[in-house]
Amino acid sequence: MLVDSARIIVRAGAGGNGCASFRREKFVPRGGPNGGDGGRGGDVILRVNRNFNTLLHIHHRRTVRAENGSHGRSSNKTGAGGNHLVVEVPPGTVVRNAETGEFLGDLTRENEDLIVAGGGRGGRGNARFTTPTNRAPRKTEKGHKGDELELELELKLMADIGLVGLPNAGKSTLLSAISAARPKVADYPFTTLEPHLGVVSAPGDEYRTLVMADIPGLIEGAHEGAGLGVQFLRHIERCRALIHLVDLSAIDSELAARVATIREELAAFNEALVLRPWILIGTKLDAVTDREPALEALTEAGLQHRVATHVISAVTGEGVKPLVQRLFDLNATALEEEL
Secondary structure, three states, rough: OOOEEEEEEEEOOOOOOOOOOOOOOOOEOOOOOOOOOOOOOOOEEEOOOOOOOHHHHHOOOEEOOOOOOOOOEEOEEOOOOOOOEEEEEEOOEEEOOOOOOEEEEEOOOOOOOOEEEEEOOOOOOHHOOOOOOOOOOOOOOOOOOOOEEEEEEEEEEOOOOOEEHHHHHHHHHHHHHHHHOOOOOOOOOOOOOEEEEEEEOOOOOEEEEEEEEEOOOOOOOOOHHHOOHHHHHHHHOOOOOEEEEEHHHHHHHHHHHHHHHHHHHHHHOOOOHHHHHHHEEEEOHHHOOOOHHHHHOOOOOOHHHOOEEHHHHHHHOOHHHHHHHHHHHHHHHHHHOOO
């Protein structure tokens, strides 16, 4: 199960109190103050760990708390600082203040840290309050409270290429055919109920790879929550390129209009998505009895939208190997555009 959002209250540690103490040594009847400062409270830190790919381990943790600093001690000894609390999150985690909506960070790199709640400063001991007119102060300072806030965590999958299209267009079947991912495949709409990632190896070079993201099928109104769209559209926001799949066995004269509908939904969600490099791919070639009209309709849609087209059958493998090479070329083009 992909848990891609969570809310959590974070509480940094409070600083320790300052100490009130005086020197008590033999032959020093009027020893001065020697109370030490309190230690600083621990911070709450979010850290990226690529071994996590969901927020499930955080989803049920309502509150996390760092350690308080220790109180100051005599002999001018500062209290120990509280231990920091590190909460590990998957790469692609976006962090916001749940109350204000303020953006706090976008964690994408392995071992990247974000301090979300700072520990409180330790209070000053009485040795800090000595003055020429007050040689024996009894005044101390309490430790300061640490930050406390509620965070909203949102996971956006990290992938090179995103798969989009209407429900039952063959996205999951394609992902299964070219990667080790095994999403559920069936002949009915909305078989895919959550995003899936698959690692695709380059032809003849298994060490050169790219990552593909498959999201549930889009329908008109997806950006407003129709179908399953709005819940998962964010998972393709980071993709450098997109491939738009259409079912060749269901192609008709309205193909170009249906392609436009999906593009409009992407643009309504995030205009940057429709500016990404993309390919229009006709799927289920094995189920097409009369190929010529279907291929003509696909070509016409490609010309209308000024995009390259490709046809495959993920079941028989027809056109799949050339497609994989085209995906690596598409990804390279997208990388060049980023630079």
